[in-house]
Amino acid sequence: MSIPFPLPDDAILARRDEILAGLAPLLPPEALITTEDERRAFETDAFTAYRRVPLAVALPTTTEEVSAVLRFCHEQGVKVVARGAGTSLSGGAIPQTDAIVLGLSKLNRILDVNFPNRTARVQAGVTNLSITEAVSAEGFFYAPDPSSQLACTIGGNIGMNSGGAHCLKYGVTTNNVLGVRMVQMDGTILDLGGEAMDAPGYDLLGVMVGSEGQLGIVTEAVVRILPMAEDARPVLFGFDTSEEAGACVAAIIGAGIIPVAMEFMDKEAIAICEAFAKAGYPLDVGAMLIIEVEGSAVEMDAQLAKIIDIAKQHNVRVVRESKSAMETAAIWKGRKSAFGATGRLADYICMDGTVPTGQLSYVLKRTGEICAAAGHRVANVFHAGDGNMHPLIMFDVNDPKSAASAEYIGLELLKLCVDAGGCLTGEHGVGIEKRDLMRYQFTEEDLRQQMRVRAVFDPQWLLNPAKVFPLDGRN
Amino acid sequence: MTQLMQRLEPQSEQEACAIVKQARLDRWSLAIEGGGTRAGLGRPVPADAVLSTRRLTGITLYEPAELVISARAGTPLAEVEAALAAKGQMLPFEPADYRALYGTSGEPTIGAIAACNLSGPRRIQTGAARDALIGVRLVNGEAQAVKSGGRVMKNVTGLDLVKLTCGSHGTLGLLTEVTFKLLPRPQAQATLILDGLDDERAIAAMGSALSSPFEVSGAAHLPTGHDGTGAQTLLRLERDDVSLAYRAQKLTDRLAPFGALRRLEGEVSAALWRDIAQVKPLAKAHGPAIWKLSLPAHKATACMRAISESLGARYFYDWGGGLIWLAVMPGDDAGALRIRAAVAEAHGHATLMRAPDDIRKTQDVFAPLGAALMKVTSGIKQSFDPDGIFNPGRMYAGV
Numbered sequence: 001m002s003i004p005f006p007l008p009d010d011a012i013l014a015r016r017d018e019i020l021a022g023l024a025p026l027l028p029p030e031a032l033i034t035t036e037d038e039r040r041a042f043e044t045d046a047f048t049a050y051r052r053v054p055l056a057v058a059l060p061t062t063t064e065e066v067s068a069v070l071r072f073c074h075e076q077g078v079k080v081v082a083r084g085a086g087t088s089l090s091g092g093a094i095p096q097t098d099a100i101v102l103g104l105s106k107l108n109r110i111l112d113v114n115f116p117n118r119t120a121r122v123q124a125g126v127t128n129l130s131i132t133e134a135v136s137a138e139g140f141f142y143a144p145d146p147s148s149q150l151a152c153t154i155g156g157n158i159g160m161n162s163g164g165a166h167c168l169k170y171g172v173t174t175n176n177v178l179g180v181r182m183v184q185m186d187g188t189i190l191d192l193g194g195e196a197m198d199a200p201g202y203d204l205l206g207v208m209v210g211s212e213g214q215l216g217i218v219t220e221a222v223v224r225i226l227p228m229a230e231d232a233r234p235v236l237f238g239f240d241t242s243e244e245a246g247a248c249v250a251a252i253i254g255a256g257i258i259p260v261a262m263e264f265m266d267k268e269a270i271a272i273c274e275a276f277a278k279a280g281y282p283l284d285v286g287a288m289l290i291i292e293v294e295g296s297a298v299e300m301d302a303q304l305a306k307i308i309d310i311a312k313q314h315n316v317r318v319v320r321e322s323k324s325a326m327e328t329a330a331i332w333k334g335r336k337s338a339f340g341a342t343g344r345l346a347d348y349i350c351m352d353g354t355v356p357t358g359q360l361s362y363v364l365k366r367t368g369e370i371c372a373a374a375g376h377r378v379a380n381v382f383h384a385g386d387g388n389m390h391p392l393i394m395f396d397v398n399d400p401k402s403a404a405s406a407e408y409i410g411l412e413l414l415k416l417c418v419d420a421g422g423c424l425t426g427e428h429g430v431g432i433e434k435r436d437l438m439r440y441q442f443t444e445e446d447l448r449q450q451m452r453v454r455a456v457f458d459p460q461w462l463l464n465p466a467k468v469f470p471l472d473g474r475n
Numbered sequence: 476m477t478q479l480m481q482r483l484e485p486q487s488e489q490e491a492c493a494i495v496k497q498a499r500l501d502r503w504s505l506a507i508e509g510g511g512t513r514a515g516l517g518r519p520v521p522a523d524a525v526l527s528t529r530r531l532t533g534i535t536l537y538e539p540a541e542l543v544i545s546a547r548a549g550t551p552l553a554e555v556e557a558a559l560a561a562k563g564q565m566l567p568f569e570p571a572d573y574r575a576l577y578g579t580s581g582e583p584t585i586g587a588i589a590a591c592n593l594s595g596p597r598r599i600q601t602g603a604a605r606d607a608l609i610g611v612r613l614v615n616g617e618a619q620a621v622k623s624g625g626r627v628m629k630n631v632t633g634l635d636l637v638k639l640t641c642g643s644h645g646t647l648g649l650l651t652e653v654t655f656k657l658l659p660r661p662q663a664q665a666t667l668i669l670d671g672l673d674d675e676r677a678i679a680a681m682g683s684a685l686s687s688p689f690e691v692s693g694a695a696h697l698p699t700g701h702d703g704t705g706a707q708t709l710l711r712l713e714r715d716d717v718s719l720a721y722r723a724q725k726l727t728d729r730l731a732p733f734g735a736l737r738r739l740e741g742e743v744s745a746a747l748w749r750d751i752a753q754v755k756p757l758a759k760a761h762g763p764a765i766w767k768l769s770l771p772a773h774k775a776t777a778c779m780r781a782i783s784e785s786l787g788a789r790y791f792y793d794w795g796g797g798l799i800w801l802a803v804m805p806g807d808d809a810g811a812l813r814i815r816a817a818v819a820e821a822h823g824h825a826t827l828m829r830a831p832d833d834i835r836k837t838q839d840v841f842a843p844l845g846a847a848l849m850k851v852t853s854g855i856k857q858s859f860d861p862d863g864i865f866n867p868g869r870m871y872a873g874v
């Protein structure tokens with residue numbers, strides 16, 4: 001395991017008691033976590049190979065408390081790492097020993113649902129799924145649906161610009177958020193955007209979304225809620241080869257059809273997910289697409305007929321429509337539990353590069369070759385419509401050589417995505433995981449422009465400082 | 476005035492870098508120009524020379540099966556749209572063409588669409604220009620070519636500078652190449668029309684339509700109709716034929732409490748929405764100042780009432796009420812004081828889209844920002860363009 005952390009600031013570590021004493025009056029007593037045992041719960045996120053126990057954990061209950069904590073840390077030069085539910089797959093919420101974690105779990109209220117304007121105002125610690133739950137009775141939903149949506153928070157989604165299976169049609173977080181209330185490192189509270197469809201001045205909201213906790217800490221958000229389709233139906237398409245499945249995806253889009261989701265699984269992923277979810281996935285095919293259409297029965301039939309036509313031209317072997325709500329749930333359960341199901345089998349790391357969809361077949365083939373050459377099993381399960389790949393590279397955590405090799409292979413696969421015209425991360429974020437690959441995608445000028453923008457918000461680099469940008473060469 | 480100024484017309488990004496480098500040495504400021512069709516948008520720019528994208532043209536990448544197109548910034552929008560139409564595709568956000576509004580000719584460019592974040596009626600359904608723009612290349616004020624984003628539609632690698640440049644009106648740098656994601660062009664469209672609704676009922680009807688599962692892609696209300704007839708509330712559906720017939724019927728049933736619905740189809744419907752996108756219902760008169768108000772839809776009528784009480788105004792609603800186009804007689808301040816007060820009360824903001832230069836020199840064009848936001852805004856400008864070379868003062872004094 002080779003990702004370096006910056007050396008902790010000894011002066012801060014030495015002043016720990018003084019810093020805790022300064023934080024204590026700013027928060028309710030139960031909102032400051034200082035004991036070693038309790039702090040350990042915050043030492044990592046879903047990128048579990050790396051961990052550091054933070055100096056302390058603050059769990060503020062209001063925007064004003066967030067502001068007071070940040071102002072104090074700013075004055076004291078203490079680093080701050082924001083945390084939603086800690087489901088980051090790239091290490092976005094992993095702290096460092098000389099930083100405090102600022103957790104948003106107590107900011108968990110839905111403040112207002114405005115159906116006439118089709119917006120909801122929620123606190124940052126509200127879970128993704130609970131927004132949909134709060135509006136579904138009226139026929140609405142919140143569109144971005146990362147696989148971790150039961151646990152992950154809207155604050156974390158904003159930090160990472162999270163996507164999900166259905167963003168092919170509905171877009172990612174940045175397309176579904178209209179405003180945030182955020183706190184800058186110096187304690188300044190800013191409202192970016194609001195309940196209108198746009199805001200004056202530079203699109204600061206646009207740069208805030210996906211900034212991985214480096215520009216400020218979001219405490220509230222205004223999100224768009226959308227009317228649910230009349231009905232939705234996922235259909236399984238089995239192919240002999242990944243190449244045929246990939247070509248079918250391109251042909252569907254080329255024909256002017258945008259299904260609400262197009263998910264890809266290779267043979268390995270199908271076997272793993274079927275064993276876990278019993279979703280009725282075909283086990284005798286080389287690759288499978290889950291294509292979901294929505295609308296009325298008539299509309300879905302018409303769209304499916306076109307899609308099946310195209311699939312036939314690509315030698316589809318199996319076509320299986322969901323016949324009931326239960327089958328639909330099982331089909332999606334299998335897909336959304338792909339990571340967890342793989343975890344029952346082996347340790348794995350999940351990559352997240354995006355490639356142009358025309359390159360899918362090539363990149364899949366190379367992925368298989370690279371992993372096989374290094375002796376790793378790999379399962380591919382990903383959002384095919386937008387080219388966002390998720391190879392799960394399996395390894396043995398008890399074998400340091402295997403772990404190091406998996407990490408190395410993962411980075412090689414990301415380079416492959418960039419070489420194919422894509423990018424390092426489609427929805428999981430850079431975090432610490434891909435930080436040192438940033439120069440592979442960006443020139444020094446590109447990165448320095450990003451860092452200058454970052455420094456406008458946090459000139460001292462106190463917010464989540466070990467992430468995103470290579471540790472050397474910072475402004 | 477601009478005709479007399481020196482015009483700089485780089486043919487490549489490299490040449491653009493050289494020009495900016497020289498401008499920096501000579502302490503020149505540069506007014507960026509695309510097709511010149513929207514020079515009246517923003518505060519007047521007192522620059523030393525014009526930096527034109529006229530020779531930075533051409534589609535550089537178009538992959539219909541990947542729903543993505545890249546073009547150099549000076550490429551005429553018409554050229555891009557023609558290429559897309561040939562493959563049955565379109566820019567999702569219905570780029571706004573303001574030639575009628577400004578009384579200009581010439582060809583709007585794809586780069587200016589990105590720089591100004593200009594979206595039409597379909598914004599409510601498929602997002603704004605800023606949502607479709609997925610990659611940019613630009614020359615910053617340090618004469619460096621910088622890229623952000625790329626050609627894939629899911630990309631969270633690094634800070635999203637694409638969003639920052641979209642809507643920055645050329646104040647952060649010269650865009651040299653832009654990449655948009657696309658949508659298939661629907662096979663057919665229809666507009667359902669409700670007649671004679673007052674504003675309140677119209678907003679409610681549009682709200683009901685937009686809360687339905689039928690994916691209404693345009694919702695506008697013209698209080699005095701399209702051609703001076705009575706009030707018309709317009710709802711657009713864009714689908715294939717099977718789906719269009721089904722949804723038009725379902726929507727007609729759903730909106731029955733608001734009255735009987737008429738239906739326009741095909742080119743008649745398309746022409747109507749082109750007029751709305753181009754602000755034609757207000758643009759014809761050359762005298763009045765024109766404002767664009769962006770606000771929560773449920774506060775639109777109260778805001779409009781407050782404005783109408785003190786100002787004689789002609790107006791119409793788009794985006795289901797979330798957008799108000801407003802024409803007032805210019806006067807000293809084009810009604811700025813009253814309009815900004817009313818729209819602030821409604822938690823929205825107002826942009827002075829058209830007014831004589833004198834007024835736009837003395838009145839804010841874009842809604843004034845609070846001190847904290849202004850500090851960040853100045854910092855962003857500084858981070859891209861430390862010497863203030865590009866479009867100085869276009870958006871705000873000092874920015």
